[in-house]
Amino acid sequence: MFYISPRLLRRFERFRAIKRGYYSLWIILALIAVSFVAELWINNRALIVSYEGRLYFPTYTEMYPGNTFGLDYVHETDYLELQKNMRAKKEKGEKAGWVLMPLVPHGPLDTSSREEGYAPYPPSIKYQNYLGTDSTGRDVLARLIYGFRMAMVFSIVLMVFSYIIGIAVGCMMGFFGGWFDLVMQRVVEIWSNVPFLYVVMIVSSIIVPSFWMLLAIMVFFGWQGMTYYMRSQTYRERSRLYVLSAQSLGASPLRIILKHILPNSLSIIVTFIPFAIAGGISSLTALDYLGYGLPPPTPSWGELLDQGVENLDAWWVAGSVVVMLVLILTMVTFVGEAVREAFDPKKFTVYE
Numbered sequence: 001m002f003y004i005s006p007r008l009l010r011r012f013e014r015f016r017a018i019k020r021g022y023y024s025l026w027i028i029l030a031l032i033a034v035s036f037v038a039e040l041w042i043n044n045r046a047l048i049v050s051y052e053g054r055l056y057f058p059t060y061t062e063m064y065p066g067n068t069f070g071l072d073y074v075h076e077t078d079y080l081e082l083q084k085n086m087r088a089k090k091e092k093g094e095k096a097g098w099v100l101m102p103l104v105p106h107g108p109l110d111t112s113s114r115e116e117g118y119a120p121y122p123p124s125i126k127y128q129n130y131l132g133t134d135s136t137g138r139d140v141l142a143r144l145i146y147g148f149r150m151a152m153v154f155s156i157v158l159m160v161f162s163y164i165i166g167i168a169v170g171c172m173m174g175f176f177g178g179w180f181d182l183v184m185q186r187v188v189e190i191w192s193n194v195p196f197l198y199v200v201m202i203v204s205s206i207i208v209p210s211f212w213m214l215l216a217i218m219v220f221f222g223w224q225g226m227t228y229y230m231r232s233q234t235y236r237e238r239s240r241l242y243v244l245s246a247q248s249l250g251a252s253p254l255r256i257i258l259k260h261i262l263p264n265s266l267s268i269i270v271t272f273i274p275f276a277i278a279g280g281i282s283s284l285t286a287l288d289y290l291g292y293g294l295p296p297p298t299p300s301w302g303e304l305l306d307q308g309v310e311n312l313d314a315w316w317v318a319g320s321v322v323v324m325l326v327l328i329l330t331m332v333t334f335v336g337e338a339v340r341e342a343f344d345p346k347k348f349t350v351y352e
Contacts, residue, residue, distance in 0.1 A: 011342050011343055012342070014341065014342035015338050015339060015341075015342035018337075018338035018341055018342065020334045020337075020338065021334045021335045021336075021337060021338020021339065021341075022338065024330075024331035024332070024334040024335050024338075025331075025335045025338075027331055028328070028331055028332065028335065031148065031328075032149075032152055034145075035145055035146070035148050035149035035152070036149060038142075038145050038146060038149065039059050039060065039102075040059065040102060041102045041103045041104065042102055042103065042104040042106065042107075042139075042141065042142050042145055042146075043059060043102045043104075043105070043106075043107055043142075044079065044080075044105060044106055044107035044110045045058040045059045045079060045107070046058050046059070046079040046082070046083075046099045046100060046101055046102075047059055047100045047101065047102060048099075048100040049064075049069065049079070049082070049097065049098075049099050049100075050097040050098045050099075051068075051069050051070075051097040052097065056068075058077070058079065059102075063076050064076070064077050065077065066078070066082075069082055069097075071085070079099055079101060079105070080101070080105055082099055083099040083101060086098060086099060104128060104130065104139065104141060104142060105128055106129065106138075106139035106141075106142050107139075107142055108138065108139070108142040108143045108145075108146040108147075108297075108299040109138065109299075110138065110139075111133075111136055111137035111138055112127065112129070112133065112137045112138075112139070113137055114127060119133050119134065119135055119136060119137040120132060120133050120134050120135045120137075120307075120311055120314040120316075120317055121133045121137065122314075122316060123316055129141070131144065131316055131320050132314065132316040132317065132320075134304060134307045134314075134317055135307050135310070135311055135314070135317075138297075140304065140316060140317060140320050141320075142299070143299045143300075143304055144299075144301070144304070144320055144321070144324055146299035147299040147300050147301045147303075147304065148301070148324070148328070150294070150298065150299055150300065151280075151281045151284055151285065151300075151301060152277075152281070154211070154215065154280060154284050155276075155277045155278075155279075155280025155281045155284065156277060156280075157215060158215055158218055158219060158222070158276075158280045159273060159276040159277055159280060161215070161219045161223075162218075162219050162222050162223045162225075162226065162276070163223075163226055163269070163273075163276070165219070165223035166223040166224065166225060166226030166227045166230065167226055167227075167230050167262070167269065169184065169188070169223070169227050169230075170226060170227040170228065170229065170230025170231040170233075170234065171230050171231075171234045171257045171261060171262070172184075172257075173185070173227070173231045173234070174230065174231040174232065174233065174234025174235040174237075174238065175234050175238055175253055175256070175257060175261070176253070177235070181231075188224050188227055188228075191221070191224055192224045194221060196218075196221040196222070197292075199217065199221065200214075200217060200287060200292045201292055203217060204291075204292045208295045209292075209293075209294070209295065210294075210295065211294060211298075214287070214293065214294060218280075218283065225272075225276075226269075226272065229268050229272070230265065230268070233261075233265045233268055234257075234261055234265070237260070237261045237264055237265065238256075238261065242260055243256055243260055243261065246259075246260055266343075267343035270339055270343060271336070271339055271340045271343050272336075273336075273339070274332050274333070274335045274336030274339060275332075275333070275336045277332055278329050278332040278333060278336070281325075281328065281329065281332070282329065284300075284301075284302065285300075285301045285302040285305065285325065286302060287302065288300040288301065288302025288303050288305075288306075289302035289303070289305050289306050290302075291306070301321050301324070301325060304317060304318075304320070304321045305318060305321045305322070305325075308321060308322075
């Protein structure tokens, strides 16, 4: 069984008492859960197809060509068209199967057209584009949800790798000190002054950056922030009696850092996690907006924001992104403030 210290439980109780942060955390977790199963409720593939007594599950299985269901083409089935054909057969009294479509039958990459005018199309219940389409006819709601999933995954992975490097370097600087600390301080200072945006622009002009390449570049130039905090915290902790006792017993530096210093630096690490995630979302959105982020047609808030600026008469494009971005960043900030207050050592009593 896992042991949870009374001090950690008291910190959690403090966090739960800060309602804006507590409820924001649950809302964000719910949105993440919904976005990770987005294919079940916002997708251009059918959930279930019943045809000639057999059930098909296109959403999470193979791609079925149109001739599988009696259509006259061999590329992937248009399930909205298949649904209309089956309904028409039933109205004529012919035997036909059925198609169960998601609540929003549009994927983030498929385009649609209407008889009236050209894209971007305004919100419509008739066409099931509840937030309208962008300038290429892609559903805005689908790209918002899938873009949110991409932004959260990207920012969380970015935070994890940046923290691993920053915490490792900071702990070594604080623990070993001396010449190692002096040299690494100069390295970190120089590395912090490298113009990150110029590097991304140069790389993007040479090759199209993929998800992992863009992530690697941002980790490569974004790990320094946590280094300073962990360096000062390790300096403070290494002079305490429990560290000196471990050294006298022959414990290795790695064991002391992992077993003694890091657990007692948990408050610093946890406090900055929400703000690091918010920074990752903002950075990815900004890069996508400038055209140096994820390659098209990847669903992206920044790309939608750019389309909204280019098509100011289509208010639903930019408006949807701005509202979503403000809400998510506000809730993440609320969570960060609540965590910071809950882990604030100044609020602990001497008995804690």
